[in-house]
Amino acid sequence: MTQPILAGKVALVTGAAKRIGRSVALRLAAEGADVVVNYRNSKAEADEVVSQIAATGRHALAVQADVGKKPDVLKLLAAVEREFGRLDILVNNAGMFFSAKFEDLTEGQWDKILDTNLKSQMLCAQAFAPMLRRSGEGRIINFASLGGLLAWPAYVHYCVSKAGVIMLTRCLARALAPEITVNAVAPGTISFPGDAPEIAEDFIRRAPLHRTGGPGDIDDAVMFLATSPFITGQVIVVDGGRTLT
Numbered sequence: 679m680t681q682p683i684l685a686g687k688v689a690l691v692t693g694a695a696k697r698i699g700r701s702v703a704l705r706l707a708a709e710g711a712d713v714v715v716n717y718r719n720s721k722a723e724a725d726e727v728v729s730q731i732a733a734t735g736r737h738a739l740a741v742q743a744d745v746g747k748k749p750d751v752l753k754l755l756a757a758v759e760r761e762f763g764r765l766d767i768l769v770n771n772a773g774m775f776f777s778a779k780f781e782d783l784t785e786g787q788w789d790k791i792l793d794t795n796l797k798s799q800m801l802c803a804q805a806f807a808p809m810l811r812r813s814g815e816g817r818i819i820n821f822a823s824l825g826g827l828l829a830w831p832a833y834v835h836y837c838v839s840k841a842g843v844i845m846l847t848r849c850l851a852r853a854l855a856p857e858i859t860v861n862a863v864a865p866g867t868i869s870f871p872g873d874a875p876e877i878a879e880d881f882i883r884r885a886p887l888h889r890t891g892g893p894g895d896i897d898d899a900v901m902f903l904a905t906s907p908f909i910t911g912q913v914i915v916v917d918g919g920r921t922l923t
Contacts, residue, residue: 681710682708682709682710683709683710683905684706684709684710684711684767684904684905685710685711686710687710687711687712687766687767688711688712688713688714688758688762688764688765688766688767689703689706689711689712689713689714689765689766689767689768689769689904690713690714690716690754690758690765690767690768690769690802690806691703691706691713691714691715691716691769691771692716692745692769692770692771692772692798692802693716693717693718693745693771693772693773694713694715694716694717694724694727694769694771695715695717695720695721695723695724695727696720696723697868697870697893698771698821698865698868698893698896699769699771699772700723700727701893701894701896701897702769702771702893702896702897702900703715703727703731703738704727704730704731705894705897705900705901706767706769706900706901706904707730707731707734707736707738708734709901710736711736711766711767712736712737712738712762713731713736713737713738713739714738714739714741714754714757714758714761714762714765715727715728715731715738715739715740715741716740716741716742716743716745716754716772717740717741717742717743718742718743718744718745718772721740721742724740724742725740727740728740737762739757739758739761739762741753741754741757741758745772745798745801745802746772746793746794746797746798746801747793747801748801751798751801751802751805752805754802754805755805755806755809758806758809759809764809764812764813765806765809765810765813765816766810766813766815766816766817767816767817767819767904768802768803768806768810768816768817768818768819769819769821769900770798770799770802770803770818770819770820770821770843771821772794772795772798773794773795773821773823774790774791774794774795774836775833775836776791776836777832777833778832778833778834778835779832780831780832780834783834783835787835788835791835791836791839792835792838792839792842794839795836795839795840795842795843796839796840796842796843796846799820799843799846800846803818803846803850803854803860807854807858810854810857810858811854811857811858813857814857815907816854816857816858816859817858817859817861817903817904818850818854818858818859818860818861819861819862819863819900819903819904820843820846820847820860820861820862820863821843821862821863821864821865822840822843822844822847822862822863822864822913823836823840823843823864823865824864824865824866824915824917824920824921825837825839825840825841826839826840826841826842826843826844826864827841827844827864827915827921828921840864843862844862844864844913847860847861847862847911847912847913848911851910851911851912852911855910859903859906859907859909859910860910860911861903861906861909861910861911861912861913861914862912862913862914863896863899863900863903863913863914863916864913864914864915864916864917865891865895865896865916865917866881866885866890866891866915866916866917866918866920867881867882867890867891867917867920868890868891868892868893868895868896869890869891869892870893878890881918881920884920884923885917885918885919885920885923886918886919886920886922886923887918887919888918889918890918891916891917891918895916896916899914899916902914
């Protein structure tokens with residue numbers, strides 16, 4: 679019987695209790711990895727993800743941490759070291775998205791979204807780099823967004839945070855080479871069961887493929903980067919061609 683492609687690997691997915699993070703965590707486990715499920719507030723959902731992974735025969739651990747805060751990241755690091763003693767794949771997925779008119783954008787809103795979307799990725803990469811180096815095949819996969827490539831005036835704070843993720847990815851690809859590859863995924867609109875259809879109408883109209891993506895489309899991109907030894911510093915845009923229009 680063929681061994682799963684990620685057998686023997688340990689992956690950490692931040693913000694893994696819901697939506698894309700949850701889907702990525704489950705896919706990595708299905709491909710053979712043991713998974714650390716990070717969450718900030720959604721304990722019940724994180725525990726459910728752990729249970730689903732355990733049912734497949736893989737080992738999973740839920741760890742509460744606000745990854746935008748260094749003490750919490752160090753707590754997360756200690757938990758991974760204690761439970762697994764290694765890390766091979768870091769998926770920086772934790773993020774936040776909300777609109778704010780620029781003239782009314784507060785300093786608190788700016789700091790909150792920059793901390794969650796950008797600072798968290800820097801802190802996690804910095805903390806886990808030594809462990810990823812020990813792996814010999816370390817992978818960091820950051821989550822960017824179309825907002826890092828397109829200018830959305832109602833989301834200035836969000837767009838700046840995700841543009842920062844793209845440059846962070848490129849800088850870390852050089853700083854952490856050759857032992858660790860660093861890449862990013864920039865999703866377009868990804869639909870989940872129960873999402874209001876009107877939210878996606880503008881995206882569907884503009885995207886050449888005239889549909890939204892599904893979580894599997896993002897999982898495929900993450901898996902590609904998790905298993906690619908000769909790709910680093912790149913951003914894979916998974917958007918049905920939306921950035922072409």
